Amino acid sequence: MSEQTLTSAAAARGPLAMQAISLSKDFRIGRGNTLHAVRDVSFSLYRGAVVALVGESGSGKSTAAKLLAGQERLTSGTIRLDGKQVQVSSRGDFRRYKSEVQLVFQDPFSSLNPIHTVRYHLERPVRLHQGKDVKVGQEVVSLMEQVRLTPAKQFLAKYPHELSGGQRQRVSFARALAARPSVLLADEPVSMLDVSIRLEMLALLDDLRQRFRLAMLYITHDIASARYFADEILVMFAGEIVERGPAEEVTQFPAHPYTQLLVASAPDPDNLGSTLRGRVRRQGPSTSGRPQNLEGAATQGCPFNLRCPFADDLCRREDPALTQISDTRGAACWHLDVAAPELVPGPGEVGPATR
Amino acid sequence: MSADPVADSVTGPAADSSVPDPAADSSAAGAGAPSSGLVLDIRDLSVVYRTSIGDVRAVDHVNLALEAGEVVGLAGESGSGKSTLAYGACRLLRAPALVTSGSVIYSGRRVTRPADILKMRPDELRRLRWREIAIVFQSAMNALNPVLNVRDQLLDVIHAHMKMPRDEAHSRTASLLDLVGIPRSRLRSYPHELSGGMRQRVMIAMALATEPEVIIMDEPTTALDVVVQRDILSQIVELKESLGFSVLFITHDLSLLLELADRIAVMYAGQFVEIASSDEIHREAAHPYTKGLLNSFPSLRGPRRELAGIPGSPPDLRNPPAGCPFVPRCGYARPECQDVDMQLLPVTMSRDPDHVTACPFVLPDTPAPSAAPDSQAGELGT
Numbered sequence: 001m002s003e004q005t006l007t008s009a010a011a012a013r014g015p016l017a018m019q020a021i022s023l024s025k026d027f028r029i030g031r032g033n034t035l036h037a038v039r040d041v042s043f044s045l046y047r048g049a050v051v052a053l054v055g056e057s058g059s060g061k062s063t064a065a066k067l068l069a070g071q072e073r074l075t076s077g078t079i080r081l082d083g084k085q086v087q088v089s090s091r092g093d094f095r096r097y098k099s100e101v102q103l104v105f106q107d108p109f110s111s112l113n114p115i116h117t118v119r120y121h122l123e124r125p126v127r128l129h130q131g132k133d134v135k136v137g138q139e140v141v142s143l144m145e146q147v148r149l150t151p152a153k154q155f156l157a158k159y160p161h162e163l164s165g166g167q168r169q170r171v172s173f174a175r176a177l178a179a180r181p182s183v184l185l186a187d188e189p190v191s192m193l194d195v196s197i198r199l200e201m202l203a204l205l206d207d208l209r210q211r212f213r214l215a216m217l218y219i220t221h222d223i224a225s226a227r228y229f230a231d232e233i234l235v236m237f238a239g240e241i242v243e244r245g246p247a248e249e250v251t252q253f254p255a256h257p258y259t260q261l262l263v264a265s266a267p268d269p270d271n272l273g274s275t276l277r278g279r280v281r282r283q284g285p286s287t288s289g290r291p292q293n294l295e296g297a298a299t300q301g302c303p304f305n306l307r308c309p310f311a312d313d314l315c316r317r318e319d320p321a322l323t324q325i326s327d328t329r330g331a332a333c334w335h336l337d338v339a340a341p342e343l344v345p346g347p348g349e350v351g352p353a354t355r
Numbered sequence: 356m357s358a359d360p361v362a363d364s365v366t367g368p369a370a371d372s373s374v375p376d377p378a379a380d381s382s383a384a385g386a387g388a389p390s391s392g393l394v395l396d397i398r399d400l401s402v403v404y405r406t407s408i409g410d411v412r413a414v415d416h417v418n419l420a421l422e423a424g425e426v427v428g429l430a431g432e433s434g435s436g437k438s439t440l441a442y443g444a445c446r447l448l449r450a451p452a453l454v455t456s457g458s459v460i461y462s463g464r465r466v467t468r469p470a471d472i473l474k475m476r477p478d479e480l481r482r483l484r485w486r487e488i489a490i491v492f493q494s495a496m497n498a499l500n501p502v503l504n505v506r507d508q509l510l511d512v513i514h515a516h517m518k519m520p521r522d523e524a525h526s527r528t529a530s531l532l533d534l535v536g537i538p539r540s541r542l543r544s545y546p547h548e549l550s551g552g553m554r555q556r557v558m559i560a561m562a563l564a565t566e567p568e569v570i571i572m573d574e575p576t577t578a579l580d581v582v583v584q585r586d587i588l589s590q591i592v593e594l595k596e597s598l599g600f601s602v603l604f605i606t607h608d609l610s611l612l613l614e615l616a617d618r619i620a621v622m623y624a625g626q627f628v629e630i631a632s633s634d635e636i637h638r639e640a641a642h643p644y645t646k647g648l649l650n651s652f653p654s655l656r657g658p659r660r661e662l663a664g665i666p667g668s669p670p671d672l673r674n675p676p677a678g679c680p681f682v683p684r685c686g687y688a689r690p691e692c693q694d695v696d697m698q699l700l701p702v703t704m705s706r707d708p709d710h711v712t713a714c715p716f717v718l719p720d721t722p723a724p725s726a727a728p729d730s731q732a733g734e735l736g737t
Contacts, residue, residue, distance in 0.1 A: 056580045057551065164668055165433070194432045194607045196651045199664030221580035224655040228662065251655055265585040266655045267610040 009232040009246035009328045013049035016083070017215035018068070018101070018183050020044070023077035025063055025239075037063040039239040040077075045183055045215035050206075052218045052230035052247065054262065060239035061219045065185045068217065069103040070094060081183070099129045102176035106188035108168035112160040118149075118171055119156040125178035143174040146211070147204065166197045173208065184214045191220065202229050223259075224266050227251040232328075235259045237304055238297035241322065245329030255331040255340040257308045302334065310335045393462060394568055394601050395421040395444070395488075400457030402436070402443040405450070411672045413439040415625040416456065421569065423464075426595065426602040428616030428633070430609045430648065434669055436625040437605045438493075441571050445488055446472060446480060463487050463568035485516045489562035491555075493574040498558060499546040505532070505557055506542040512564045531560040536590060552583035559587070563594065571603045576611075588615055609648045613637050618709075621645045624670055624680035626697050631710035639719035641702050641712040643685045646723075679714065686724035687717050 025038040038060045045051055053061045066072040068079060070088050079086040081100060088094050105111040112121060122140045130139065144152035147170040160168055169189060176184060186205065190198040202225060209216050218230055226233050226247055233250040235243040235258065243256040254260045297303035302319055305311040314334050322330045325343055336344040402414040413436045421427050429437045442448050444459045454473060461483065462469035475483065492498040500508055509528040513519055519527070529539050535556040546554055555575055562570050572591070576584040592615065595602060604616055612619050613633050620630045621644065629642040640646050647665040654660060667684035670676055678693040679685070685692070699711035704718065 056582055166668070195609065196432050196607070196648055196665045197668075199651050199653075199662050200666060203664070222653075223581070224653040227655060228653040228659065248659075261582060263655055265581040267581075267585075267608070267614055267652075268654070268656060 006244070006322075006324060006330050007327050008044050008046065008051070010046045010049035010051050011044070013231060014047035014213060014215075016044055017047050017081070018045040019078075019080040020064075020068060021078040021080065023064065023067055023079070024075045025060075025067055025072060026075045036239050038067065041236075041239070041241055043234055043241070043244070045217055047182065047215050048209060048213040049232070050209060050216045050218050050230040052220060052226035052233045053236055054220055054223050054226050054233055055236035056221055056262075059236045061236050062187050063239075064236070065103060065187050065217060065219055068183075069101055069185055070097050071103070095128065099179045100181055101183040101185065102179050102181040104169075104172050104176050104184065104186045104189050107192050108165055108172055109160075109192070111172055112168055114160050116159070117156065118144075118158050118160075118163075121171055121175050122178055125175055129179040139178075143178055146177060146208065147171075147174045149174065165193050166201060169193060169201060170204070173204070177208065177212070180212075182213075182215060183217070184209075185217045185219070187219045188221070189218070190225070191222065198225070205229070222266070223251060223262050235262065240303060240319075240332065242304065242333070243329075243331040244322070245325070249329060253340070253343060255325060255329070255336055255343050256304075256333050257310055257339050258304050259331075260339070261307070302332075310338050392423060393420050393460070394423050395603070396458075396460040396462075397421075397440070397444050398458050398460070400440065400443060400459065401455045402439050402448065402452055403455055404452050406673070409673045412675060413452070413625050413672060414443060415675075417622075417625075417627055419620055419627070419630075421601050421603055423568075423601055424595070424599050425618065426592075426604060426616045428612030428619040429603060429605045429622060430607065430612055430619055431622035432607055432669060434672075435622045436672075437622050438573055439625075440622070441490075441573065441603060441605055444472065445484070445490070445571070446475075447490075461487065461569075465568070485512065485562075485567065486565045487567055488569045488571065489565065489567040491558045491562045491570060491572045491575045494578060496546070496551070496554065496578070499554060501546050504543050504545050505537075505549075508557070509561060509564055512561050516565045527564070531564055534563060534594065535560045550583075551579055552587065555579060555583075555587055556590075559591065559594075563598070566598065567600060569601050569603065571605070573605045574607070575604075577606070577608075584611075591615075608652070609636075609645075610652045621648065624675065625672055626680070626713065627699060628681065628697075628713045629711065630699065631702070631705065632707045635705055635707040635710050639702070639705055639710075641705070641710070641717060641719050642714045643687045643717050644681050646717075647684075647686075687714075687721065689716065691716070 021042050023038055023041045024036070027035040027037055029035050041064055043051060053064060055061045063072065067074055070086070081097070086097060088097055119140065122143055123136050126134060126136050126139045140156070141152045144150065144155060149155045149167060149170050155167070163171065189205065190201045193201060205216070206229065208214060218226065220226055223233070230247045233245065233247045234241050235250070235256065237258045243250060243254070243259045250259060251263060254263050298305045298316070301316040302308070302311070305315040308315065320332045320334045322332045323336065324330050325336070333339055397417065397419045399416050399418060400414055401412070401416050404411040404413055417440060419427070429441065431437045439448065439452065443452065443454050457473065459472040460469045461472050465487065470479070472483065503511070506528045509531055510524055513524045513527060528542060532539055532542060537553055537556050541549065541553070549557065558575070576587055579587070588611070591602070604612065606612060613636065616633050618630065619633050619636045621628050621642065623644050629636070629640065629645045636645060640649055644665070647663070650662060651664045653662060665684055670680045670683070676682065679695045679697060682688045682692045695715060697713050699713055700715060702710040702712055702719065
């Protein structure tokens, strides 16, 4: 793949922590059908940096996180942690791996056990991952302070239903940190929360990233939050990475038609009423449209070709590989010169197909 | 508020839409009814939740009016009382919720004379519900019946609320799906066979089935991702313009309302803190809470702004604090705030004559406070 020559925008922040190389995951869905949930996905996480995985529901972003977390078996591909290939073959291996790589789930209402107190939720991972000679009580209180659940004493005896959504998510963060991980995978950590507290939670995650030099994977469908929070953005569609690059560049000058659609769909108060209240049709890839286009991906050729305004026979026939646009950016599209002429000049200079 | 060309265009043959008009035979007394004006007028509504430790004042003496063809947005955090307000106004709450004061005057095109929903007899209420005021519930996953297919659920709504021959009702289910952009082949699908976006569209089709005057949308797109969300919202706007209903849109996402709504009412701790046209809210928000909400979402376009969010959490409504409930989280707070009686005062400098705010001290042009009350909140973006 050509992407190996790409430098990640997150690399400047710190040393390499985790590498995903050509990850693929297939699910069998009855009668010999296969769902390619993740296809040939490669990226790297660096200490102290945030990489955002952005895409719509069903794009495979959560599956990618589960692969990295060791909760799904790879169909093919390699995961490296600190340069060593990850082999999880025994329970002990898995536990050691979990000490390094932790996952935070989307829904704080179902990811905490309703019959256990906050204390139980935090003491257990501390005992499991930090050995016998650690002072559990102290450690738990310090974790609570890290995620700003203070006064800690007051919260320790509470059950999940006694906490607000934001407080529950803080418990989830503390639980993940209890293992002292180097990699934190956050699967839509704020999308179930109110808009007004999302920012506070992202600021908290950002703070934890700095303090513990966490390598973070931030999974979201909200590309606007990725702009503010992440160093590098990977845009996923139908299990493939269709575009990647520095967060600011990708959101301001999206190259791939799908990224352009994502950016156009985000609510834009500065563009008052021009898209929704007025009857002005949007430019670029249409968001509303034929009913048959509402659902997902093409099975042949470029997965986006059903919804893409630039699609032609080539797109319907062959799936484009990730093409390098600059040192840090790449996009998988046959027609970048049409879709993003300001980024990719030169007619038809798409580069030789690699497959 | 804004004179709606839409509302006028609808008064004529409203049956222009692709949906066959079922109202033709029923009590279509709307011939001489005014096309614009208030459809729903909520006055002094209070709702409490009776608990063993005291009443939770979820909605506290609020006034809200909805005009024909208008989209009014109801914004606020979870627990601010926005859903309770809407459900209370339709008498959809049951104990321990209790409506303790107020009136809700409904005057649609099909009813001859305005009536107070809170005083209606059960049979009147039955005629009103869904026929006049329909609701799109928050989670389509739970609101649809998992053991009925799409067509049966739509038929259920039609037969429960309208007199219509079977074959006509059947063809109507198909045209309803056309309306919301779902292929007719999906009529026989069960909810679990549909994507989240499609389920939400089915919910909207159910709400449209009886051609109601008012549709209450309770966070209809919260669980969906942005592309589908935009898709559904633009569809709602298109349908509204062709069918001419009014929308009360409940959400915690103010950025959405800025694009969608004509007027926005911001709710905090069971009371309105600011009401204005969405343009005014966007440009000239007066209340500190509204300002905080506006500063909470990352924008995709334009330069990177400093984002602050709103630290802290809403007050305990069992025992609301004296004066303004927002004081503990407010960057502008001062001692006099304890004595504020939460009257909505007109913002005289505003371009919208109906712009009102509950804060007597802070105006749209008041400079931002230098330090946030909780400096731990942190800022995002380097």
